[in-house]
Amino acid sequence: MSAFASRADEFRPSPVRAVFEVARDPSVVSLAGGNPDLSVLPADAVGDLAGTLLRGRAGELLQYGSGAGMDELRQLVVKLMARGGSTVTEHDVLPTTGSQAGLDLVTKLYCNPGDVILAEGPTYVGALGVFGAYEAEVRHVEMDHDGMQPEAVAQALDELAAQGRRVPFVYVIPSFQNPTGVTMPEERRRELVAVCAQRDVLIVEDDPYALLGFDRGEPVPSMHGMDPKHVIHLGSFSKIFAPGLRVGWMAAPPEVRGRLQIAAESVVIHPSNVAQSLVTSWVGSEHWQPALDRAVELYRERWTAMEEALTQYMPESASWTTPTGGFFTWVTAEQLRGRDILADAVAHGVVLVPGSACYMDGRESDAVRLAFSGVAPARITEGVRRFAEVLKAG
Amino acid sequence: MSAFASRADEFRPSPVRAVFEVARDPSVVSLAGGNPDLSVLPADAVGDLAGTLLRGRAGELLQYGSGAGMDELRQLVVKLMARGGSTVTEHDVLPTTGSQAGLDLVTKLYCNPGDVILAEGPTYVGALGVFGAYEAEVRHVEMDHDGMQPEAVAQALDELAAQGRRVPFVYVIPSFQNPTGVTMPEERRRELVAVCAQRDVLIVEDDPYALLGFDRGEPVPSMHGMDPKHVIHLGSFSKIFAPGLRVGWMAAPPEVRGRLQIAAESVVIHPSNVAQSLVTSWVGSEHWQPALDRAVELYRERWTAMEEALTQYMPESASWTTPTGGFFTWVTAEQLRGRDILADAVAHGVVLVPGSACYMDGRESDAVRLAFSGVAPARITEGVRRFAEVLKAG
Missing domain, CATH: 3.90.1150.10 (Aspartate Aminotransferase, domain 1)
Incomplete structure (x- = not known):
């Protein structure tokens, strides 16, 4: 065959x-x-919510939806991201079929075969699968107890530039990192953003754990909030509600968001309306x-x-x-x-x-x-x- | 940037x-x-079903699931495909986040940039988006009132082989085709399968409309049923239940199915459990x-x-x-x-x-x-x- x-x-x-x-x-x-x-x-509350949504809005939720995602979910994301200091609008937000799909899309949009992605060493196993699928190489950057080291990123970027290697983006999991559990403090994040902005290199900030701090305080400010033009943010409802629904989001400047949406439509047409509305209703409720x-x-x-x-x-x-x-x-x-x-x-x-x-x-x-x-x-x-x-x- | x-x-x-x-x-x-x-x-019946599923199985349906999809859905697909004459087992079936995702995956697995995909002329707009995303060319094959012409496929394959061009697969929508509405009769399907099998070229059979015949008779036998080793079948619940859930499936030989699953996991980890179970329960019910x-x-x-x-x-x-x-x-x-x-x-x-x-x-x-x-x-x-x-x- x-x-x-x-x-x-x-x-x-x-x-x-x-x-x-x-x-x-x-x-x-x-x-x-x-x-x-x-x-x-509470299974009963979630079940009641799903039943109510479908009984009331079956014709909308079971029909084809928009590749841009549902307005109600994008409005919720704007509020959630404000907690990390991001002043996004709905136009910057693209709901995805889980945050893994967001990572796939940003790699698809930016990465040619043979490109070099910088990532923490060690990094998320599932990200390596995505980068491999687009035939990228990964250069792992050393970490310490505050996460990825900005000076090591600067050195790697400069070396790769001198070698004529293309670096589509730097991939970082800044909060309670997978797999190390380490969190980058605010100052370290600002340094990393400055290093990348100086060299006009994109940061992909994968941040599914930000709201899971043991102290229940507000999260460390996100890099996206520090420089939304140089950072694409990936968010997820899998760790703060339910992975079985497969709902996440991306935040990116509008022109980039538009391209990501077209790339996403060619893979899934649109994210599930039923899943989006259940996430919006749950995370927007007093139960959440x-x-x-x-x-x-x-x-x-x-x-x-x-x-x-x-x-x-x-x-x-x-x-x-x-x-x-x-x-x-x-x-x-x-x-x-x-x-x-x-x-x-x-x-x-x-x-x-x-x-x-x-x-x-x-x-x-x-x-x-x-x-x-x-x-x-x-x-x-x-x-x-x-x-x-x-x-x-x- | x-x-x-x-x-x-x-x-x-x-x-x-x-x-x-x-x-x-x-x-x-x-x-x-x-x-x-x-x-x-009936919105009430669908809503009641969703509520019952989540109240009873929240811990399972809202949690991470398997990249292989849910057993119950794969068993249902085996029954549905039997109506088109396919004797698949669960091991041949991979649930997907809509059938569009299946088309994306098969293109990702088989298609290098510059490859030539044969497709009907005209064909489904959304397929062209997928093929473009993998930088494939498309050679459109002439149709008549019985659909794609096997002799034209044979000629195109032989010409392309002589030119040293790689053809990863022939893409066909055999039933009530999008956009022409034309259906390939059984004999034409057998001819097309023979043309491709002789040349060891894969057929991707995209068949979301098969059960929508106005006469409500059984569907024309699927090409997958005629030669499951040379045909990957794409199925969808969007036209027979609800597109807003984004659930479809692929059927492929086990070794290929395994690769497709790994490719799928890198994009979505797994299809939504909630959507899969709602589809299984509805299409498996007396309401459907x-x-x-x-x-x-x-x-x-x-x-x-x-x-x-x-x-x-x-x-x-x-x-x-x-x-x-x-x-x-x-x-x-x-x-x-x-x-x-x-x-x-x-x-x-x-x-x-x-x-x-x-x-x-x-x-x-x-x-x-x-x-x-x-x-x-x-x-x-x-x-x-x-x-x-x-x-x-x-």
Whole structure:
């Protein structure tokens, strides 16, 4: 039969995919998936809302909609983004079929095969899949406890420019980063924006965790709010409401937003009206903030349980990041280097994301990502205990 | 700021997009959009169903799901495809975020920039957007009253092979084609499958209208059923239930399905669980078939109204196809050649899809697509009368 396109080599199963199959076994403790806890959602209230919306607006919600998304959702996004200091209007906002789709679209619009994307080292596994699909290379930029280092970004951009390499954008997850849990402080964000603006390079700010700070204070100001002309912002309702609906958004200058919309229409025609209206009605209701506060309280308790277990069980040489929100910590240990840690962990009844999966080049890594968001404290303790056994057995 | 990728030139507004804005004006008769009539759906029943699903299964439906789609939906698709003679199993089926997403994925998996896709001339406007986004060329193959001509496909494939051009697939809409309304008979389908199989070229069969025959008989056998190894089938729930949910599917051999799934996960992670379960529950319920039968009865009445109006108002030189199902007819008239027919039509209070939009090269066309699916008979008559005025004024 017809041969695949050259990019098809990127569409092969990765070892990390197998994790999520294994994680279905109830005897296995999964510290792999970044799932939100949905036990905080009152199912009756959500069901009533969906029923009411469809009974009242079936002819509109079940029919074809606009590629620009629904006005009501775009108005809600304007309000949400104001909390991060962005003064966007509805015309800057494009609802998407999840924030992953936004990342796909911005890569499609900006990235030629062979381009070099700068990203944190380590970065989100799913972003590497997108960049691979467009045959981009990724240059990982070093991080410290405040996230991506602006001076390292400047150096990489200047080197790549000197080599004549095209850099379509710098990809950053500034809040409670996936996979490290680290957050960039405001000052660091301003420095990064300045570095990129000076060189006229776009920043793609992927910010699904911004509202999940354990202290329940306002989020650190977004880079989009600092320089909306040089930053495209990706937002998501998956972590603050429900991933199963697949609703996210992009914010970009109007001319760019228009191109992104046309690119999006060629993939999905428009985002689901039913999903958009359910998100708008829920997140716009009095139910939303209390449910989110309860969820974050759970995440905080779970992180506490994980931190205590790490302190109790990990070998002396191990270290880990201290997230102040979000879903993840990044554990580094010399015993991890040079091992197929995933296979060993599965054999001990625990799954996690190996550090090597968070680098485009699959480099050897002495770290793993542990997620605490979707697992009860006692199971977290048991999972970390098993993980410590894996390290001892190495 | 960062420059766009080379493919970004494909993401510019087309003149046809403006149609759908104009069509919102209630004084304008829209014969442009291929919208299903949703008045047949009992809003209370659909709303009750959605409410019940979410109240009972919120924790599952609102959470992350599988990139493979939901088992229940794949089982339903197996049954639906059996009506077209396909003996697929669940392992061959991949639910997608609408059938447009399926077309995007198959193009992404198979098509390199500069490849040549064979498609009907004319073809679906939205397919041209996808093919453009992957920088493919399109060679339009001549049609007659039985659809795409297999001998013309054979000749084009042989010519392109002799030129060393790569042809990733032949794209066909076999039932009640968009935009012509023409249906390929079974024998013609077998000939086309044989032509492509002999040359080991894939067929992409886009079949959203198959169940919309006015006679309410079983559909013409699908090409996928004739040769599942050489045909990828795209299916949709948009025309038989509700486009606003964005649910469709692909059927492909398991190895190909696996690659398509990985490509899909990098764009949307997984299709919406809420949308998939609502589609499964509705189309699997006793409500579905009677509502679909009522909708098709409306389409048949509307086509009758359009045919009568065309007979009454069109100039002698005009001709049109006679659809036996679906949403569209294709009207040819010498008065259309060389005119900006869309602008003239809007000035007369009617919108339609100009024939030139249905060709990749935007060639001059002496035809238009008229849709009868979403407009009441009296409005159809008025719309055709206005269209006839446009022709006289030319």
